[in-house]
Amino acid sequence: MNGKRFAVILAGATTLALAIHTPIAAQGIPQAEPAVSPSVGLLGNTSAIAKEAEVWLAELVRINTSNPPGNEEAAAKYVAGLLEKEGFRPELLELTPGRSAVAARLRSAAVADPAKALLLVAHLDVVPVDKSRWTVDPFAAVVKDGYLYGRGAIDDKSMVAANLAVFVALKRSGVRLNRDVIFLATADEETSGDASVKMLIAKYWDKFAAGYAINEGGNVFLKNGKVQYIGVQASEKVAANVAVIARGTSGHASQPTKDNPVVHLATAIAKIGAYSAPVHFTSIVRRYFEGLAPLEDDDIGKWIRSMETSDRGEHAQRVVSDASPLWNSMLRDTIAPTVLSAGVANNVIPAEARANLNVRLLPGDTIDTVLNDLNKLINDPAVKLEVQPNAGLAAPPSSLESDFYNIISKVTSQEFAGAPALPFQSTWLTDSAQLRLHNVQAYGLVPFPTTEEDLRRMHGDDERIPLVSFDKGVDVLAKIVAEFAVAH
Numbered sequence: 482m483n484g485k486r487f488a489v490i491l492a493g494a495t496t497l498a499l500a501i502h503t504p505i506a507a508q509g510i511p512q513a514e515p516a517v518s519p520s521v522g523l524l525g526n527t528s529a530i531a532k533e534a535e536v537w538l539a540e541l542v543r544i545n546t547s548n549p550p551g552n553e554e555a556a557a558k559y560v561a562g563l564l565e566k567e568g569f570r571p572e573l574l575e576l577t578p579g580r581s582a583v584a585a586r587l588r589s590a591a592v593a594d595p596a597k598a599l600l601l602v603a604h605l606d607v608v609p610v611d612k613s614r615w616t617v618d619p620f621a622a623v624v625k626d627g628y629l630y631g632r633g634a635i636d637d638k639s640m641v642a643a644n645l646a647v648f649v650a651l652k653r654s655g656v657r658l659n660r661d662v663i664f665l666a667t668a669d670e671e672t673s674g675d676a677s678v679k680m681l682i683a684k685y686w687d688k689f690a691a692g693y694a695i696n697e698g699g700n701v702f703l704k705n706g707k708v709q710y711i712g713v714q715a716s717e718k719v720a721a722n723v724a725v726i727a728r729g730t731s732g733h734a735s736q737p738t739k740d741n742p743v744v745h746l747a748t749a750i751a752k753i754g755a756y757s758a759p760v761h762f763t764s765i766v767r768r769y770f771e772g773l774a775p776l777e778d779d780d781i782g783k784w785i786r787s788m789e790t791s792d793r794g795e796h797a798q799r800v801v802s803d804a805s806p807l808w809n810s811m812l813r814d815t816i817a818p819t820v821l822s823a824g825v826a827n828n829v830i831p832a833e834a835r836a837n838l839n840v841r842l843l844p845g846d847t848i849d850t851v852l853n854d855l856n857k858l859i860n861d862p863a864v865k866l867e868v869q870p871n872a873g874l875a876a877p878p879s880s881l882e883s884d885f886y887n888i889i890s891k892v893t894s895q896e897f898a899g900a901p902a903l904p905f906q907s908t909w910l911t912d913s914a915q916l917r918l919h920n921v922q923a924y925g926l927v928p929f930p931t932t933e934e935d936l937r938r939m940h941g942d943d944e945r946i947p948l949v950s951f952d953k954g955v956d957v958l959a960k961i962v963a964e965f966a967v968a969h
């Protein structure tokens with residue numbers, strides 16, 4: 482099929498509605514349920530607000546917030562404009578010139594109780610694109626075959642739009658709240674730089690101080706057209722970069738020497754590439770695998786259950802790690818060489834060769850232990866390791882016993898045909914780590930049912946979201962927030 486014939490550039494709700502009304506069955510979209518009919522929750526039927534939010538999502542995708550440089554202020558102003566029209570008093574929170582977050586509040590009482598407040602948080606920036614590898618314009622919000630394509634369609638503008646939808650629905654409904662609900666769209670999530678949530682907290686914490694938050698970080702995993710499980714992120718790994726530096730004597734390439742740093746670096750990197758750090762179970766990862774084992778086929782389920790047995794444990798850990806890069810990374814510290822640099826000319830042996838290692842530590846593990854193990858492994862005095870500045874800080878995990886966690890688990894499981902909600906420790910970073918360091922019980926749940934294939938497009942090419950999944954996610958998020966924050 483020639484996809485272009487069916488491409489619709491979103492100009493507003495009308496064209497969008499036309500695109501969406503193509504029968505879903507004909508579009509071959511993986512669906513969470515046979516029919517998506519938002520059941521009536523405390524906020525009523527959400528299908529109309531979800532359609533409005535599709536337009537907001539499209540408009541947000543069209544505002545290019547590729548980071549660097551970010552330029553999130555344009556998106557923050559767009560969001561603030563929408564909120565003003567709904568009668569809110571949003572505040573732009575400037576971080577650096579051209580880079581702002583935006584916050585707004587729905588009050589439950591005259592005096593705020595930050596410890597009870599619920600924060601709906603998502604980020605406005607996106608990772609850059611390689612336009613030549615996309616089949617559509619990444620900033621045109623093209624709707625094709627029931628998907629909205631564009632950078633940020635999943636990560637994370639859909640969550641900004643869904644949070645907005647729920648926030649606006651709460652206001653329009655006039656329901657009484659039992660806690661403040663705060664909308665927050667952050668900047669600079671993707672590079673954690675000068676305009677990131679860390680800076681935002683340092684400058685403006687009182688504007689959005691909360692005891693609970695829902696953010697990206699976990700997902701509703703679709704497999705074979707059904708939701709397999711809901712991963713509710715309650716913890717995340719910690720990133721650090723380590724420079725590998727090999728030094729030798731520079732000289733004429735016509736007379737190779739034994740201390741050529743290019744050769745020493747390459748040997749070290751080959752060893753690191755073949756290395757696996759030891760497995761450590763955090764309590765969240767243990768619970769995740771306990772819940773996952775019965776959902777997987779008998780064979781892999783059996784290996785998952787055997788990972789902590791004394792006789793077959795090590796073999797089982799290997800089988801499970803080899804079966805999925807995600808599982809491998811949930812079980813251990815990982816070390817990925819990402820950048821190599823050496824050489825000044827084709828006929829010169831350089832004095833130095835360098836590589837960068839991107840290390841992802843399990844919460845609780847330390848970079849010193851990893852360095853120790855790597856130094857033993859490399860075993861070469863010509864090669865040194867140096868931790869780079871701005872390593873992440875481990876945050877305490879969010880509680881798996883809180884009311885909010887229980888509500889997220891209960892509502893999602895009900896809404897996705899009994900699929901279980903499992904606690905999830907993401908291998909990637911989110912703004913939630915900084916929130917957790919400020920005593921926020923932050924949970925990661927992108928509520929849109931998504932296949933592994935579509936998840937891989939985040940940060941990749943042709944990022945897209947199925948609009949049926951978006952609508953369903955808006956409804957699920959509305960139910961979660963209503964259950965937790967509406968007085969009833």
Ligand SMILES: [Zn+2]
Nearest residue numbers: 636637670697
């Ligand atoms: Zn993101």
